Amino acid sequence: MIYAVSDIHGCYDKYAAMLDKIGISDGDTLYVLGDAADRGRDGIKVLLDMMERRNVVPVAGNHESMAADVLGPIVSNPGGDMDGEAYLLWMYNGGGPTLSAFFDLDEVQRRRVVSYLGSFILRTTVSAGGRKFHLSHTLPPYVPGRKIEDAPHRNFLWGKADYGKVYADGTLFVTGHTPTVAIDPAYKGKIYSKNGHICIDCGAVFGGRLGCVCLDTLEEFYI
């Protein structure tokens, strides 16, 4: 089976409980659609677990991008000056717990985390259960006639997806980034599934739930 989860935001306990709930096995694939760390306490713990699992495919979110901009230079140029702007942006967006847990790691682990962050993909497509899916952290604003692959890369990390628009017939666009309650209050704590979109950020770190969808069956799971 193929599963997707997103915006774990350092909620290691919910993440671990979700793996248990879906009964993930070596034959399954789990796509993590970005923002694995930050805001919550245990982002580094989540990343360390993800990197040990060969069947986890990490897709980048804006938080991985911010983390890499700060942590990359720390390992490549220890003792060097920090990029003040990158640091402030990350801290403003809840990077503090991730940064302090990173400093608790030894040199080898730090390098492994930074190299792992560099391996996150921007977006991908998969087929499952007779359907076609596009997986990314978020989507560029909808532009009529524009192919999704022609949008700027940054839009897949920071973009404001138009959940009221059908981006492409015959493809389901699976995203996180925007807690579903902010798309439509009727979907508070639930996966938003409408207009060719499946938004799975159910606000785990904001007192909501961690959502997960099975792409083969469209079954929804919650912690």
Ligand SMILES: [Mn+2]
């Ligand atoms: Mn995000």
